[in-house]
Amino acid sequence: MYVKKVENEQELNDAFKVRKEVFVYEQDVPMEEEIDEHEQEATHFVLYDENEPGGAGRFRIVDGYGKIERVCVRKETRKGGSGKKIMLSIEDHARAQGIDTLKLHAQTHAIPFYEKLGYEVISDEFLDAGIPHRTMKKNI
Secondary structure (H helix, E strand, C coil): CEEEECCCHHHHHHHHHHHHHHHHHHCCCCHHHHCCCCCCCCEEEEEEECCEEEEEEEEEEECCEEEEEEEEECHHHCCCCHHHHHHHHHHHHHHHCCCCEEEEEEEHHHHHHHHHCCCEECCCCEEECCEEEEEEEEEC
């Protein structure tokens, strides 16, 4: 398994394919909320498992901090640290951009995963696409 920063249309389509599978089909997020107005400005990442897209995530700089978004892993690929690989790749990219603070909106069931990576909860629970979330932060 390896994570690649998206550099072409095919890789972007691979990221969208995973996101649609996880968020739209598995979690019932409306397509118009999943694919949004920030796609063009974001840096996208795809996790490949034997050359098949198995995970994805994106990164944006917002108000001077790095915002990690749309991190997901296909059911078949949720093993062997795949989510951690995506997160570490995004963190490395953020450091290279001179960013030292990261934030993300974690689905509440995923909070323990992010806590293991050093993120801490900094907000009350809120709904995003009908799913409970909390904001988390990490200084890198």
